[in-house]
Amino acid sequence: MYHFIINPKSSSGKGIRYWRMVQQELDKREIPYTAAFTRYEKHATEIAKEICSKFTGIKNIIIVGGDGTVNEAINGITNYKEVLLGYIPSGSSNDLARSLKISRNPVKALESILTPIRFQYLDHGRMEFPDSNIAPRKFACSSGIGYDANVCYEVSTSPLKKSLTVLVQANLYILQLRLNSCLQ
Known part of the structure; x- marks a missing residue:
């Protein structure tokens, strides 16, 4: 099962256009999936947390969005040992995708997720704000x-x-x- 977190507004609507292409490919291949659309800031964090708590075993979480959507999602992942994170870039800059050499073509990016040749560990940092009521934040691309x-x-x-x-x-x-x- 693949769990998609889609930011439909990434890069002025590119996210929803890319999702339609991905969805068409998934349906054509009869691949089971869930899809959740972000509606507000940090919604991807909530969705990722829900996926992690609701499903058991290894979870395939796929982001369709930009660097910000990936950042939000990694902040919602509760057990990294149980998550395989995929990324279909549809943002404006896609710095993370560029550094990981992920295709900007959504169907090719999906193909590399469905039939992976290689896996990469994704390092992430964590910012803490001592003496503050601001919660710690993780980041994958830059800070x-x-x-x-x-x-x-x-x-x-x-x-x-x-x-x-x-x-x-x-x-x-x-x-x-x-x-x-x-x-x-």
């Missing part, structure tokens, strides 16, 4: 503070979340830093 964290935040909250937005937000932040330091 940052300061400048890059601010740019990521601005991009993720921007209604124009596109690759050009990253460049624009980064330049605006640099300009803001320069202005603030000049005014002080």
Whole structure:
């Protein structure tokens, strides 16, 4: 059984388009699966937790989304020894997929999950916030503070979340830093 966590809004709707292609392939091959769609921030975390608690034995959790959806899902996995994580990238940057050499073609990515030639262990880090009410967070791709964290935040909250937005937000932040330091 394959358990899919789909972010339908990843990369302006690419997630749902890719899911339809994947679903068609699964149905054609009569492969059993469950599918859950994220509806809000950190929903993938909740879905992954539910899959881990509801099903016994090895769980095949497949993410259709971007780096953020993968990040949310790994924060919901409770026992990594019982989870095989697959990834069908449909985000805007797909940095994790690029580093793991996962095809950007959803059908090819699915094929590599269904008939794996190799498995890779996925290292992840864990950030803790002592003396804070913020819960610890795991990350698989990258983590940052300061400048890059601010740019990521601005991009993720921007209604124009596109690759050009990253460049624009980064330049605006640099300009803001320069202005603030000049005014002080």
